[in-house]
Structures are given as C-alpha cells and as structure tokens.
Amino acid sequence: MKLLHRPMLDTDVAEVLVIENVAHLNPWNESAFVDCIAARAKGYACHLILHETRIVGYTVLSAAVGEAHLLNITVDPECQGQGLGRRLLRWVIVWSLSQSAQTLFLEVRSGNLAALTLYESAGFKRIGLRRDYYPSLLGREDAVVMGLDLAQITINESGEI
Secondary structure (H helix, E strand, O other), rough: OOOEEEEEOHHHHHHHHHHHHHHHHOOOOOOHHHHHHHHHHHHHEEEEEEOOEEEEEEEEEEEOOOEEEEEEEEEOOOOOOHHHHHHHHHHHHHHHHHHOOEEEEEEOOOHHHHHHHHHHOOEEEEEEEEEEEEEEEEEEEEEEEEEHHHOOOOOOOOOOO
16 A cells, blocks of 8 residues: 655645544544644644545644653544554654653543554553543543653664654
8 A cells, every 4th residue: 555644734634534433432623633733833733644646544743842642543443453553653653752842641541452562563662541531422431641761762774653
C-alpha cells in the first residue's frame, strides 16, 4: 500500500469528520480541528496519512515547555489492522522529538485494549487514571493517562525509531 504523509489543511476537515464520526463514540467537531490547524504557530500539529488521495488516518498533537500531548490519533475503521496506527504513532514520536519534548503524554479509554497494547508496545507507561473521564454507552469510562520518556528513544540514520 503506497502511503503519503502530509499536514492537515482546512479543506481536509470534512473528510476527516466522516472518519471521526464513524471511529469515535464522542467525536471531535469541526471547530476543534479548524482551531488546531490554525494553532500551528503555537505548537500544534495536525497530520494526515493517505492512501493515494484517500485519508486513512490522522493525528493532532501539541508541544510546549518540553512536553508533547497526543490529542487525537485515528485510523479509518475500514483500514484498521494494517499497521497504520503504529505508523502514525512513530510519526508522532519523531515530531515530538523535533519539538525538543522530553515527554509525550496521552489519554486513552480504559476499555480500548487495542490502543493500550499499541502504546505499551511503543514504550508508554501508565502514569495515572482519570475516573469517569469519557462518556460511554453505559455511563462513564475511565481514561488511562500514559507517558513516554522521549530521552529513551533513539532514531536511526533513516529516521526510524
């Protein structure tokens, strides 16, 4: 599968929202994406992965004062299980390092076992729990707070982790 990486543009938001609404119980709205795209100069990054011209995944993150925060990482449900989440996560880590972040933080639903497995396999550690953080079909769901010590990450000559 030939994949292309590029920054997210305002003109991509409609297509991103289609994926967001299918992939998430409580999806981000249009203004959340537009605001993050507009905040690039303030340390935000919005990034796409495309198969030919079709968006198959995206991520939104921010960096400031030695920390990076993964705010959203999503792979189109039709394309999951093909390593795209891992590929996007590698991009997130490399970007965080390029921003001189020492730690990368994220929150994930406690019931999202596939995501927890991915993050732990990439070296993230569980550092906290936010009780009843996310709305869910059965009421509320906890958020697992995770962190990655970027000082422990090495990138080889070809830019791979």
